[in-house]
Amino acid sequence: MSIESKRREALIYHAKPTPGKIKVVPTKKYATQRDLSLAYSPGVAEPCLEIEKDTANVYKYTAKGNLVAVISNGTAVLGLGDIGPEASKPVMEGKGLLFKIFADIDVFDIEVDTKDVDAFIETVKNIAPTFGGINLEDIKAPEAFEIERRLKEELDIPVMHDDQHGTAIISAAALLNALEIAEKDIDKVKIVVSGAGAAAVSCTRLYKAFGAKSENIVMTDSKGVIRKDRENLTSEKAEFATDRDIDSLEDAMNDADVFIGLSMANLVEPEMLLSMADNPIVFAMANPDPEISYDLAIQTRKDIIMATGRSDHPNQVNNVLGFPFIFRGALDVRAKGINEEMKMAAVKALADLAKEPVPEQVNIAYGETRLNFGKDYIIPKPFDPRLIAKVPPAVAKAAMESGIATEPIQDWDKYESDLLERMGNDNKLVRLLMDRAKSSPKRVVFAEGDHLDVLKAAQTVKEEGIAFPILLGRKDIILELMKEIDFDPNGVTIIDPKADEEIDRKNKYAEKYWQDHRRKGITLYGAQRLMRERNYFAAMMVNEGDADALLSGYSRSYPTVLKPMLELVGLAKGATRIATMNVMMTNKGPLFISDTSINIDPTSKELAKIAQMTARTVEMFGVDPVVAMISYANFGSSKHPNASKVKDAVSYLHRYYPNLIVDGELQMDFALNRDMRKDKFPFSKLNGRKVNTLVFPNLDSANSTYKMLKELNNSESIGPIMMGMKKPVHILQLGASVEEMVNVAAVAVIDAQEKEKREKEMFSLVSGEIQ
Numbered sequence: 001m002s003i004e005s006k007r008r009e010a011l012i013y014h015a016k017p018t019p020g021k022i023k024v025v026p027t028k029k030y031a032t033q034r035d036l037s038l039a040y041s042p043g044v045a046e047p048c049l050e051i052e053k054d055t056a057n058v059y060k061y062t063a064k065g066n067l068v069a070v071i072s073n074g075t076a077v078l079g080l081g082d083i084g085p086e087a088s089k090p091v092m093e094g095k096g097l098l099f100k101i102f103a104d105i106d107v108f109d110i111e112v113d114t115k116d117v118d119a120f121i122e123t124v125k126n127i128a129p130t131f132g133g134i135n136l137e138d139i140k141a142p143e144a145f146e147i148e149r150r151l152k153e154e155l156d157i158p159v160m161h162d163d164q165h166g167t168a169i170i171s172a173a174a175l176l177n178a179l180e181i182a183e184k185d186i187d188k189v190k191i192v193v194s195g196a197g198a199a200a201v202s203c204t205r206l207y208k209a210f211g212a213k214s215e216n217i218v219m220t221d222s223k224g225v226i227r228k229d230r231e232n233l234t235s236e237k238a239e240f241a242t243d244r245d246i247d248s249l250e251d252a253m254n255d256a257d258v259f260i261g262l263s264m265a266n267l268v269e270p271e272m273l274l275s276m277a278d279n280p281i282v283f284a285m286a287n288p289d290p291e292i293s294y295d296l297a298i299q300t301r302k303d304i305i306m307a308t309g310r311s312d313h314p315n316q317v318n319n320v321l322g323f324p325f326i327f328r329g330a331l332d333v334r335a336k337g338i339n340e341e342m343k344m345a346a347v348k349a350l351a352d353l354a355k356e357p358v359p360e361q362v363n364i365a366y367g368e369t370r371l372n373f374g375k376d377y378i379i380p381k382p383f384d385p386r387l388i389a390k391v392p393p394a395v396a397k398a399a400m401e402s403g404i405a406t407e408p409i410q411d412w413d414k415y416e417s418d419l420l421e422r423m424g425n426d427n428k429l430v431r432l433l434m435d436r437a438k439s440s441p442k443r444v445v446f447a448e449g450d451h452l453d454v455l456k457a458a459q460t461v462k463e464e465g466i467a468f469p470i471l472l473g474r475k476d477i478i479l480e481l482m483k484e485i486d487f488d489p490n491g492v493t494i495i496d497p498k499a500d501e502e503i504d505r506k507n508k509y510a511e512k513y514w515q516d517h518r519r520k521g522i523t524l525y526g527a528q529r530l531m532r533e534r535n536y537f538a539a540m541m542v543n544e545g546d547a548d549a550l551l552s553g554y555s556r557s558y559p560t561v562l563k564p565m566l567e568l569v570g571l572a573k574g575a576t577r578i579a580t581m582n583v584m585m586t587n588k589g590p591l592f593i594s595d596t597s598i599n600i601d602p603t604s605k606e607l608a609k610i611a612q613m614t615a616r617t618v619e620m621f622g623v624d625p626v627v628a629m630i631s632y633a634n635f636g637s638s639k640h641p642n643a644s645k646v647k648d649a650v651s652y653l654h655r656y657y658p659n660l661i662v663d664g665e666l667q668m669d670f671a672l673n674r675d676m677r678k679d680k681f682p683f684s685k686l687n688g689r690k691v692n693t694l695v696f697p698n699l700d701s702a703n704s705t706y707k708m709l710k711e712l713n714n715s716e717s718i719g720p721i722m723m724g725m726k727k728p729v730h731i732l733q734l735g736a737s738v739e740e741m742v743n744v745a746a747v748a749v750i751d752a753q754e755k756e757k758r759e760k761e762m763f764s765l766v767s768g769e770i771q
């Protein structure tokens with residue numbers, strides 16, 4: 001993607017469909033008059049009076065305990081400098097988004113229009129009662145030091161200047177690990193720090209706390225090397241002034257072991273890297289552009305251990321890995337502040353986590369085959385799901401042990417599982433899906449390529465590297481529409497099944513189709529005519545290996561598209577029927593629902609088969625299926641044939657698939673509510689587990705449920721995902737949204753990857769490679 005396209009993409013992302021990145025969502029019922037009389041007057045007076053009696057009750061009755069203010073005056077926004085409070089807002093909203101997705105902390109971003117230290121402090125103090133914690137952000141040095149120091153003294157909630165301590169914690173963890181890999185000791189290494197601002201000073205202080213020696217440190221700022229003989233140094237700069245005779249960054253880099261960049265883009269030249277000691281450690285952390293680019297640095301030195309603050313290269317040393325989890329731990333024990341012990345605990349937890357085996361989910365998320373502690377993996381990745389269970393408990397424990405926790409945690413196992421449960425509500429699954437698709441993109445034929453929304457989906461799919469689109473439809477129309485949405489046709493195949501130039505291919509497909517159907521009333525001419533129809537043509541493309549997967553159904557009713565697919569592509573080996581599953585992103589995590597589109601009233605055996613296929617497909621998402629078979633009755637409470645059908649399906653599954661975690665028949669509330677289930681049905685196979693898969697007794701109930709969730713809860717849906725077909729063929733819902741089409745395209749690619757893998761395994765089995 002060109003720089004200009006990236007710029008435009010970023011602007012559109014922020015502007016559409018709603019300007020900005022965060023919004024406020026009510027957490028209580030508000031539907032009825034009764035609800036409103038509780039939410040507001042008169043009911044709201046009761047918690048007000050309780051809080052008046054004892055202000056600590058504010059944590060009991062309001063959102064304060066989980067609400068953090070991200071506050072800036074816009075004086076040091078990333079490495080962009082003093083761009084003002086309004087211009088800092090996208091970054092502050094961004095921090096709000098990260099707090100939410102990584103640690104489920106709510107944020108109000110606050111941009112303050114003052115550079116005056118006293119006025120800024122006064123503003124923060126005055127609004128502090130609203131918040132459980134204060135995250136100061138992108139405030140320039142030296143003002144940032146005094147602001148943070150005084151607010152910490154004067155407020156009894158956690159206050160942290162993220163650019164100082166978040167960055168210090170993450171970079172210290174990365175540095176300790178990098179030193180271990182380079183086999184160097186922290187008390188011996190020569191360290192050069194470019195920048196002497198908020199981040200640089202705090203980071204260097206923390207390295208010293210871990211053993212780095214003052215005499216081995218050289219720091220530079222915009223005026224050059226900070227030397228003892230320089231005049232008018234701030235007290236923070238004076239702390240790091242060197243008495244060595246060093247005049248420039250270039251000089252300082254000579255023979256240095258470590259370079260820490262917290263200044264500005266492109267200050268470091270390749271020659272400087274070449275002059276460093278063996279196995280140099282270079283953390284070029286300026287954002288958005290580092291002191292030296294990742295690619296240039298690794299081209300310059302093969303023995304380098306290189307990190308940047310960016311997410312597009314290995315070793316992202318960025319405070320995103322810290323602030324969500326540090327505040328989570330601090331809020332959960334209602335700590336009065338964030339002290340050195342808590343910071344050290346976070347460093348250790350992060351450094352240790354990088355040495356543990358990386359879960360497959362993380363490899364998939366980053367398109368890696370195998371992340372392993374080493375030069376290219378010195379620090380965990382932000383999307384590592386273990387972070388939430390490791391860092392906040394370490395921080396919370398340290399707060400308790402150092403005596404600043406006011407609500408100590410008693411049951412650590414419960415705390416850990418609560419943390420994991422909290423994070424069920426994000427779109428990790430979609431991310432995982434996209435990343436898995438991207439790891440080996442396939443050729444996907446979009447049968448309705450001449451529809452604008454389908455083209456938009458194909459465009460995303462191509463630009464994201466999920467698939468190579470093949471578009472069916474009239475070429476001139478497609479090209480014109482592509483132009484309209486700035487969709488680069490390079491690398492996209494466009495085929496018009498009706499065009500003369502496709503005659504050979506059409507005849508080939510027709511001949512093949514006729515061979516298979518000539519005893520079923522089809523003539524060769526009839527077959528040739530049929531191949532002008534896009535769904536037949538598309539199905540033949542997949543059958544003949546000219547495409548890897550197929551997407552259709554955006555503009556036609558489901559049965560119209562299903563018919564040719566069933567007729568041409570057919571069922572997978574061993575499958576007796578097809579069914580579809582939808583994944584719904586609910587506020588309790590993803591829910592897999594089937595059969596949402598095909599089987600109107602399956603028999604008990606068919607239902608069992610659907611459940612088994614669904615469970616296998618759930619595994620494709622990297623999730624262990626826990627399946628509830630839904631009914632209006634619970635475990636034999638009704639003898640009606642509708643309930644017995646589900647009961648019999650469960651017996652069949654227990655008998656033939658004993659390893660599958662499945663039970664029922666169960667009502668929906670018992671399926672979804674673990675506690676209700678535990679008390680009433682202690683014998684259930686589902687006990688102690690969170691149900692993630694619901695198999696419904698018939699199409700009425702499954703289809704209505706998923707559509708209701710979609711409409712009422714605004715739940716994002718992936719699907720319908722076709723199960724049981726021989727080839728990766730997926731039928732869209734009529735009028736599906738662009739997002740839904742992109743999601744199904746990713747599923748189709750993964751489906752193709754899985755089928756390819758199985759075919760290879762079968763081939764190896766047949767040829768005797770696998771014993």
Ligand SMILES: NC(=O)C1=CN([C@@H]2O[C@H](COP(=O)(O)OP(=O)(O)OC[C@H]3O[C@@H](n4cnc5c(N)ncnc54)[C@H](OP(=O)(O)O)[C@@H]3O)[C@@H](O)[C@H]2O)C=CC1
Nearest residue numbers: 076078079141196197198199221222262286287309318319
């Ligand atoms: N990766 C990460 O997680 C983080 C990265 N950062 C990055 O660090 C940088 C600094 O942020 P922050 O400390 O908050 O900002 P500050 O404004 O507090 O500090 C900026 C520092 O950079 C120095 N500087 C400017 N130009 C040069 C130069 N040519 N050579 C050497 N030093 C120079 C300034 O010098 P002077 O003192 O003379 O003005 C100042 O000391 C930004 O690029 C930011 O994006 C910050 C936090 C986290």
Ligand SMILES: CC(=O)C(=O)O
Nearest residue numbers: 078079163287318319
């Ligand atoms: C990451 C960050 O906080 C910064 O660059 O300012």
Ligand SMILES: [Mg+2]
Nearest residue numbers: 078137138163
């Ligand atoms: Mg910052």
